Amino acid sequence: MSRAFGISGDVLGRGVAMTYLSIVALIPLAAVLLESVDGGLDTFWSAVTTEQAVASLKITLIASLIVVLVNAVFGTLIAWVLVRDEFPGKNIVNSLIDLPFALPTIVAGLTLLLFYGPDSPVGINLAFTRASIVLALLFVTLPFVVRAVQPVLLELDREMEQAAESLGAGKATVFRRIVLPNLTPAIIAGAGLAFARAVGEFGSLVLITGNIPFKTQAASVFIFSQVESDNPIGAAAVSVVLLLVALVVLLIFGWFSKRALRHEE
Amino acid sequence: MKSKYALRFLALGYLGLLLGIPVALVFINAFQDGIGAAWDAVTTPEAQHAFWLTFIMVVVAVPLNTLFGVLCALAVVRQRFRGRALLNAMVDLPFAVSPVVVGLALLLVYGRRDGWIGPWLSEHGVQIIFSMPGMILATMFVSLPFVVREVIPVLREIGTDQEQAAATLGANGLQTFFRVTLPAIRWGVAYGVVLTTARALGEFGAVSVVSGKLSGGTETATLFVENRFQRFDETGAYAASVVLALLAFATLLAMNLIKPKEARG
Numbered sequence: 001m002s003r004a005f006g007i008s009g010d011v012l013g014r015g016v017a018m019t020y021l022s023i024v025a026l027i028p029l030a031a032v033l034l035e036s037v038d039g040g041l042d043t044f045w046s047a048v049t050t051e052q053a054v055a056s057l058k059i060t061l062i063a064s065l066i067v068v069l070v071n072a073v074f075g076t077l078i079a080w081v082l083v084r085d086e087f088p089g090k091n092i093v094n095s096l097i098d099l100p101f102a103l104p105t106i107v108a109g110l111t112l113l114l115f116y117g118p119d120s121p122v123g124i125n126l127a128f129t130r131a132s133i134v135l136a137l138l139f140v141t142l143p144f145v146v147r148a149v150q151p152v153l154l155e156l157d158r159e160m161e162q163a164a165e166s167l168g169a170g171k172a173t174v175f176r177r178i179v180l181p182n183l184t185p186a187i188i189a190g191a192g193l194a195f196a197r198a199v200g201e202f203g204s205l206v207l208i209t210g211n212i213p214f215k216t217q218a219a220s221v222f223i224f225s226q227v228e229s230d231n232p233i234g235a236a237a238v239s240v241v242l243l244l245v246a247l248v249v250l251l252i253f254g255w256f257s258k259r260a261l262r263h264e265e
Numbered sequence: 266m267k268s269k270y271a272l273r274f275l276a277l278g279y280l281g282l283l284l285g286i287p288v289a290l291v292f293i294n295a296f297q298d299g300i301g302a303a304w305d306a307v308t309t310p311e312a313q314h315a316f317w318l319t320f321i322m323v324v325v326a327v328p329l330n331t332l333f334g335v336l337c338a339l340a341v342v343r344q345r346f347r348g349r350a351l352l353n354a355m356v357d358l359p360f361a362v363s364p365v366v367v368g369l370a371l372l373l374v375y376g377r378r379d380g381w382i383g384p385w386l387s388e389h390g391v392q393i394i395f396s397m398p399g400m401i402l403a404t405m406f407v408s409l410p411f412v413v414r415e416v417i418p419v420l421r422e423i424g425t426d427q428e429q430a431a432a433t434l435g436a437n438g439l440q441t442f443f444r445v446t447l448p449a450i451r452w453g454v455a456y457g458v459v460l461t462t463a464r465a466l467g468e469f470g471a472v473s474v475v476s477g478k479l480s481g482g483t484e485t486a487t488l489f490v491e492n493r494f495q496r497f498d499e500t501g502a503y504a505a506s507v508v509l510a511l512l513a514f515a516t517l518l519a520m521n522l523i524k525p526k527e528a529r530g
Contacts, residue, residue, distance in 0.1 A: 171268060
């Protein structure tokens with residue numbers, strides 16, 4: 001093993017890295033954790049079980065679940081078309097997949113509002129409905145599954161598929177029995193990232209959902225409203241729940257993804 | 266054959282409805298009253314100030330996160346120490362945290378009234394919340410993991426042979442790093458920088474919480490978009506969105522130019 005900067009340099013390097021990480025991220029997050037239980041566990045519990053908090057968490061979780069399912073299907077489909085199909089402009093389409101990562105979320109919300117809002121040129125007005133939450137989350141999470149599946153599909157050995165076809169399997173059967181099992185770990189991994197992103201999403205929801213409590217107010221927006229109305233404990237408590245959900249989902253999806261991978265081998 | 270066209274139609278249709286058409290509509294709407302009106306809208310003193318603030322945040326946050334990213338990746342890949350796995354896991358934490366929670370976290374540490382160290386800093390004339398330092402910290406938090414995540418796989422890939430050779434030939438740690446390691450990881454770093462910059466440019470939720478949104482004061486480009494839209498200055502909102510969207514397209518272009526080089530090493 002080589003040492004990047006010699007022994008003392010190494011210690012200095014990782015010391016700087018850990019200090020930076022602590023100041024920028026870990027200490028502030030610890031503050032959220034401590035604030036949430038500042039008044040004891042009872043206060044924490046009553047803060048996350050207010051009707052409005054529960055409703056917002058429910059809305060976020062259900063919308064995120066729908067979004068993940070749609071992403072799993074359409075993300076895989078898009079990856080498939082981008083790898084196996086040829087058509088003019090494919091490279092441009094491929095580059096545009098990352099646009100939701102590059103585009104500021106507030107702009108994403110604004111663009112959706114233009115097409116799916118009250119002034120929609122095609123007369124579809126989803127503004128201030130629950131469907132608008134799903135729409136915004138679909139936009140911002142689009143790249144995850146596509147980008148997870150694409151490289152696996154590229155590497156996939158075509159011989160297995162050809163063998164199955166020569167044995168008389170139809171296209172659908174080949175996809176279901178040969179291709180899909182190979183893609184499953186990647187689909188799950190991408191879906192997990194998409195879910196974690198969806199539960200925390202804020203910017204794209206601000207303009208299009210209207211933030212109506214009990215109807216279209218997502219958890220992140222609820223937290224924002226609690227900060228604005230000077231209720232840091234309520235905000236921190238729901239934040240902790242949201243953070244736990246994201247971490248647990250990432251762990252579970254990561255575990256499933258690894259298990260599916262081992263299954264393959 | 267027919268199924269091929271059906272799949273292509275479905276994939277492209279989904280992308281068009283979710284991504285293509287809405288984004289195109291922002292451009293159309295921004296230039297509705299002519300290019301002159303759009304230009305005027307993004308060159309008002311408030312707009313210029315907003316873009317200037319965003320620029321400053323990028324210029325401060327991106328180099329700091331890049332330096333951290335390289336040091337952290339070196340520590341995770343090239344060093345053996347207790348807590349290495351923990352450091353590797355903690356770096357990803359910002360991806361699982363909602364931007365609003367980031368804002369709340371900074372508020373709880375640096376808030377002037379009842380933050381952990383906010384009151385003390387305030388006594389000494391340092392203001393973090395509702396001013397630039399807080400907004401920069403928020404930006405650093407949300408864009409923290411990108412460089413680390415890009416550099417770690419490259420460092421693993423290149424191995425340590427060349428570094429060891431350099432060390433055998435008498436190069437010290439710093440020489441080895443600047444002559445051997447850095448050139449080998451430069452495209453990975455560059456890719457991480459592009460992603461960090463895009464995230465920093467577009468951050469909305471976290472900055473929204475800590476900025477206080479003072480127009481002409483602490484209002485960044487993304488906050489400007491929200492502000493203009495809510496004040497029914499649609500041309501202003503769309504025109505500023507177009508500027509941000511163009512920056513997003515520039516990001517995609519940079520990603521496409523760098524990615525092949527990164528793969529080649």
